[in-house]
Amino acid sequence: MNQPASAYFIEERHDPNETHTLSVLVQNEPGVLARVIGLFSGRGYNIESLTVSETEAQKHLSRITIVTTGTPMVIEQIKHQLDRMIPVYRVVDMTLTKRSIERELAMVKVRGQGEHRVEALRLADAFRARVIDATTESFVFEITGNTDKINQFIDLMRPLGLVEVSRTGVAAIGRGPEGM
Amino acid sequence: MSDKSHDPNQMTGAAMIVRALIDHGVTDIFGYPGGAVLPIYDEIFQQSEVQHILVRHEQGAGHAAEGYARSTGKPGVALVTSGPGATNMVTPLTDALMDSIPLVCISGQVPTHLIGNDAFQECDTVGITRPCTKHNWLVRDVNDLAKVLHEAFYVATSGRPGPVLVDVPKDVQFATGTYHPPRKSDVHRSYAPRLKGDASQIRKAVSLLASAKRPVIYSGGGVINSGPEATRLLRELVEVTGFPITSTLMGLGAYPASGKNWLGMLGMHGTYEANMTMHDCDVMLCVGARFDDRITGRVDAFSPGSKKIHIDIDPSSINKNIRVDVPIIGDCGNVLGDILQVFKAEAKKPDIKSWWQQIAQWRARNSLYYKKSNDVILPQHAIQSLFEATRGKDTYITTEVGQHQMWAAQFYGFEEPHRWMTSGGLGTMGYGLPAAVGVQVAHPDSLVIDIAGDASVQMTMQEMSTAVQYELPIKIFILNNQYMGMVRQWQQLLHGNRLSHSYSEALPDFVKLADAYGCVGLQVHKPADLDGAIHEMISVKRPVLFDCRVAALENCFPMIPSGKAHNEMLLPEQANDEATARAFAGGKALV
Incomplete structure (x- = not known):
């Protein structure tokens, strides 16, 4: 293939993409989330999901869980780029440790009557979703699980009158006695 | 209350900034005043340990601080006001980030109660400069200021060096708080660059x-x-x-x-x-x-x-x-x-x-070969002559960006580090002249030469006025071919010789311009006059604009065409039209 007339070498990359979950321990200070997000947008990395909250108030530590996709080389770059930011303490690739638990919470609003309503309740029960709000024509279910499970539940609710969904994004933690 | 008034560490935020500069061994800063930094300028006025160099544009302050840093190994410091002062610093900050240059920029900000209000000369400075600094801070409390300033110097100079910015709202500059000298605990515990190899x-x-x-x-x-x-x-x-x-x-x-x-x-x-x-x-x-x-x-x-x-x-x-x-x-x-x-x-x-x-x-292939002429000065020859004339002298070279920069890198032999200041990563046209100002401030008795192109040098030409004001005898050695040479080279090689907007129709008369600035202008056309003119440039103890008229259509070789490997270089003797067309994939006919 002819290169276009460019000062840059334009290369097509064919490495397969992988999905990784990264846990990032940061100093909770103004702008820290903007730094992390800016890194992803500025360098063209993907964010599939992002969850952040202060986890140790006394030490001003927040934990950011990022689900990202990229080639193995890009994933390695992302980790190094995150790690060199001044307020970042540690970056752990939860996918590489193979010993992590991932959970996401979703609230799913379904509107319907008659057979649809009964079916929604039955499925919710099978998925261990809880009813946290109900009217005569609607439910709000709360469901916790990994991303696939929640996707599956939402797909099943769609024909039964799905109205809207609010999801937290993935939170992850390692198994066993050690912290990150 | 009376105790505190006698405590020498009780001072205004503005005074803390000057004190921190002194504590970090800063002797020269580059800046431009404005509403949001007036308290700091007031402090600068009342002391003599830190010399302030007034530039003509904030970008000049940034590049001067870079030149200062690169030629000394110490951090360069720039002081700018809020809004446009800060946005004008974006280019030097990015330049310093790409080339790992330690730079500390202090910017004024509108008072804290006006932040977010679209106040006069307000901009989101930390937001704008976040991707172009190694780290930046907005200081909302005067009692955090000392810690942040000390951390800023540490971050800029440690690990992989880089630019940092401290944004200080005007009310924080006026407020009184407690200063402390630099100490270890000023730095984020999460920041610990690794020095020792495994x-x-x-x-x-x-x-x-x-x-x-x-x-x-x-x-x-x-x-x-x-x-x-x-x-x-x-x-x-x-x-x-x-x-x-x-x-x-x-x-x-x-x-x-x-x-x-x-x-x-x-x-x-x-x-x-x-x-x-x-x-x-x-x-x-x-x-x-x-x-x-x-x-x-x-x-x-x-x-x-x-x-x-x-x-x-x-x-x-x-x-x-x-x-x-x-x-x-x-x-x-x-x-x-x-x-x-x-x-x-x-x-x-x-x-x-x-x-x-x-x-x-x-x-033996002699890849830097070029054909000398008796009628017209070849740019490579001009650099070689400059090199010969300055060999053994205490010389610092800065450059702008383009063909002249590559020729300088090819033909000027550097014997020591910190003698070569160029914008590598970002490729900032207009870098060299203000960088030369910064280098000359750091090394007042050395010979400082900006190897420039006629296009680049006009981007920051106003800093000649700074050089004149502070009697900085910088030499601006312009390889004047009337083109944006590197742009034209690419257009010739890759865009069918359609020279779209790469020719300067109306160049200033650089000799008259030098006269207008109150410095020395020299012009040379003939190869025979070159050496004499260079010696004159060197011997003049004032800033010089040297208009070296060179062969207009000379191109920079050897060259690896895009999409080619190292062993597919285009050598000067092969750089005829046919070979060039073949070497460049997509090979358009060259005229």
Whole structure:
């Protein structure tokens, strides 16, 4: 293939993409989330999901869980780029440790009557979703699980009158006695 | 209350800023006043330890601070006001980030109660500069100011150096609080750059080096940033191993250009021998360089048969563009010291005689050849004449960006580090003139020359006024071909010779311009007059604009065309129309 007339070498990359979950321990200070997000947008990395909250108030530590996709080389770059930011303490690739638990919470609003309503309740029960709000024509279910499970539940609710969904994004933690 | 008034550490935020500068050994800063920094300027007025250089545009302050930093190894400091003052700093901050230059920028901000109000001269400075600084801070409480200032200096100068910015609202400058001198606890606990290389990786590196048949050392700006010890160790390593060495644009001077193992610069406009050595080597030692796209050319054909060792203080430089076999994270000086120690104890100089014979054949191609003329000055010849005239003098060179920059890198021989200030990563036209101002402030008695192009130099020409005001005898050596030469070169090679907007229709008369600024203007057209004019430029103890009229259509070779590998360089003698058309993929007919 002819290169276009460019000062840059334009290369097509064919490495397969992988999905990784990264846990990032940061100093909770103004702008820290903007730094992390800016890194992803500025360098063209993907964010599939992002969850952040202060986890140790006394030490001003927040934990950011990022689900990202990229080639193995890009994933390695992302980790190094995150790690060199001044307020970042540690970056752990939860996918590489193979010993992590991932959970996401979703609230799913379904509107319907008659057979649809009964079916929604039955499925919710099978998925261990809880009813946290109900009217005569609607439910709000709360469901916790990994991303696939929640996707599956939402797909099943769609024909039964799905109205809207609010999801937290993935939170992850390692198994066993050690912290990150 | 009365106790506090006698406490010498009780002071206004503005006074803290000046005190912190003094505590960090800052003697010169570059800046431009404005509403949001007036309290700081008031403090500057009332002291004499920190000299303030008034520039004509904030971008000039940033590049001057970069030149100052790059020529001294100390951090450069710039002081600018809020809003446009801060946005004008974006280019120098980005430039310093790309080239790892320690820069501390202090910017004024509107008072805290007006932040977010679209106040006069307000902008989201920390938001705008977040991606172009190593770190930045908005200080909302005067009692945090000392800590932040000390941390800013530490972050700028430690690890991989870079620019930082401290944004200080005007009410914080006025408020009184407690200052403290620099202390360890001022720094984020999460920031701890790694300096020492891993011992087992160093052993692996040494065993690769010891068994190399076709080795090369490829060094970069990291060696210079690491300090004089790294330069000394690099030279010793070359001596002990007998290996050939090449360098990036940023690394010139770490190994002397007169050294016998020197191959010249590598990369897009590097020498044939440097690029061929890189391509055919079996062991590559990369020290403080980052496999930039202007170095590697086509990445899938970059030095295909070699084992690669990469020393870098920044883990994100490792495996970014090129996969390496032995990464060593650490400070160049530190790691080079360890490598040398192990090498001297356990290895002996490998026999690479046949490799040097091969290199001699590549050298014989004379890839920097150009045809001199008696009628018109060739730009390469102008740089060579400048080099000869300044050889042995205490000289610092800055450049703008373009053909003249590449010719300067090719034809000016640097013997020592910190003597070459150029915008490598960002490629900022307009860098060289204000950078020369900064270098001259740091080295008042040295010869400081900006090798410039007629297009670049007009981007920051206003700083001549700064040079005149502070009696800084900088020499602006303009290779004037009336074109944006590098743009035109690409248009000739890749865009069917359609010279779209790369010709300056209305250049100023640089001699008259020099006169208007109150400095010295010189102009030369004929090769025979060149040496005399250069000597005149050097002997004048005032700022000089030197208008060197050179061959208008000369292009910069050798060159690796885009999408090509190191061993597919275009050499000057091949750079006729037909060969050029063939070399460039997509080969459009050249006129």
